[in-house]
Amino acid sequence: MLPFQTVKQFLRDMRHQKLRTFMTMGGILWGTLAIVLLFAFGKGIHKQQIKSQKGLGENIAIVWPGMTTKPWQGLPKGREIRFTEEDVALLKSKVDGIARISPEYSRWNVFMKYGKNEMVQNIIGVWPEFGEMRNLIPEIGGRFINSLDIVQKRRVVFLGDELKSQLLGERPAIGEFILINNVPFQVVGVLKTKKQDSSYNGRDSRKAFIPSSTFTGMYSILYPNNFVVQHAEGGSMESVKDQIYKILGKKYRFDPADEEALGIWDVTEGMKFLTTFFFAFRVFLVGIGIATLITGGIGVSNIMNVVLEERTKEIGIKMALGAKKSLIMGQFIFETLLLTLTGGLIGYLIGVGIVSVMPIFKVEEFIGVPEIDILGTGMAIIVLGMIGLAAGYFPARRASNLQPVEALKLF
Numbered sequence: 001m002l003p004f005q006t007v008k009q010f011l012r013d014m015r016h017q018k019l020r021t022f023m024t025m026g027g028i029l030w031g032t033l034a035i036v037l038l039f040a041f042g043k044g045i046h047k048q049q050i051k052s053q054k055g056l057g058e059n060i061a062i063v064w065p066g067m068t069t070k071p072w073q074g075l076p077k078g079r080e081i082r083f084t085e086e087d088v089a090l091l092k093s094k095v096d097g098i099a100r101i102s103p104e105y106s107r108w109n110v111f112m113k114y115g116k117n118e119m120v121q122n123i124i125g126v127w128p129e130f131g132e133m134r135n136l137i138p139e140i141g142g143r144f145i146n147s148l149d150i151v152q153k154r155r156v157v158f159l160g161d162e163l164k165s166q167l168l169g170e171r172p173a174i175g176e177f178i179l180i181n182n183v184p185f186q187v188v189g190v191l192k193t194k195k196q197d198s199s200y201n202g203r204d205s206r207k208a209f210i211p212s213s214t215f216t217g218m219y220s221i222l223y224p225n226n227f228v229v230q231h232a233e234g235g236s237m238e239s240v241k242d243q244i245y246k247i248l249g250k251k252y253r254f255d256p257a258d259e260e261a262l263g264i265w266d267v268t269e270g271m272k273f274l275t276t277f278f279f280a281f282r283v284f285l286v287g288i289g290i291a292t293l294i295t296g297g298i299g300v301s302n303i304m305n306v307v308l309e310e311r312t313k314e315i316g317i318k319m320a321l322g323a324k325k326s327l328i329m330g331q332f333i334f335e336t337l338l339l340t341l342t343g344g345l346i347g348y349l350i351g352v353g354i355v356s357v358m359p360i361f362k363v364e365e366f367i368g369v370p371e372i373d374i375l376g377t378g379m380a381i382i383v384l385g386m387i388g389l390a391a392g393y394f395p396a397r398r399a400s401n402l403q404p405v406e407a408l409k410l411f
Contacts, residue, residue, distance in 0.1 A: 156214075
């Protein structure tokens with residue numbers, strides 16, 4: 001019957017001291033709510049940043065021609081290094097750890113026309129692997145450039161979704177013909193809308209992609225602007241980059257240690273930074289949440305000391321009738337835990353409610369979709385239990401150490 005009597009006593013105290021109880025539970029409620037929301041929004045932002053980063057591509061590096069900064073084998077520094085499409089094919093066959101690779105030809109201010117709509121935009125010539133590396137996923141019913149397009153030098157084009165809307169409006173694009181430099185190209189695919197926070201040559205949504213063989217035939221260009229390489233799962237981009245420097249360094253006679261001979265943007269470094277940053281961010285959130293809960297716990301301890309003063313006579317009578325110290329101590333600790341967990345539960349439910357209604361406001365682009373973090377919730381429960389135990393222990397010890405005569409006299 002002890003738990004029932006203790007709960008009954010707890011509810012009676014709450015009715016008599018509504019304001020004080022509310023303010024005390026408010027500290028625990030706010031601390032729990034803060035932890036739930038901080039972890040939920042932190043997780044949402046993290047996922048959104050990773051998703052946006054992967055919009056550029058996953059496990060990739062972009063390589064540009066550069067200029068030597070060191071003399072090598074009798075040749076002076078300051079030589080311009082220009083690689084060809086054949087070099088890209090050579091790297092694909094020679095470098096261990098490459099999953100995909102593609103040259104990238106680029107030309108700006110290309111005239112495009114569909115019906116009465118005219119515009120100038122960026123056109124890109126690539127291999128089929130480019131689409132998979134750069135997450136250029138076609139909308140249903142379409143496709144990206146394939147190997148037959150390369151071999152047969154087909155006049156086909158894959159449009160970015162924004163470019164498609166500007167050029168063709170709302171009408172279906174697949175199978176339609178557009179003019180590129182007054183040459184008809186058939187649309188074979190449209191980019192499925194994606195998040196992309198970073199780019200090196202403009203957003204993919206505004207580009208038109210054609211086979212590299214068609215591009216070089218149209219413009220008689222020998223040298224790609226750059227090439228994109230993706231390392232295999234479980235591999236290392238550092239190893240791939242070292243081999244690229246060695247192979248091209250041997251062919252074009254530059255020092256493989258001369259990093260300026262080739263310009264390389266390793267996108268995987270950005271992913272590593274995001275992982276490290278958000279780990280530190282989560283640690284920071286844990287610190288804030290724990291500090292907030294400790295503040296609430298101090299409030300709980302204070303109210304339990306006040307309760308002790310108000311119930312001194314009651315404690316004296318119980319002890320005079322034979323109540324053991326463990327009974328008095330257990331009652332106070334139980335009430336403290338009940339007060340703490342009640343505030344924590346209310347804070348958690350409010351947090352879940354806020355997270356549930358966030359999608360209504362359509363702010364995913366900025367903060368992602370917040371999610372309840374199981375790890376954060378479990379941590380909050382553990383911390384709440386420890387704080388409740390600590391907050392109740394010292395008042396409970398004081399109460400259990402009272403002598404019956406002294407307790408009755410103090411009243």
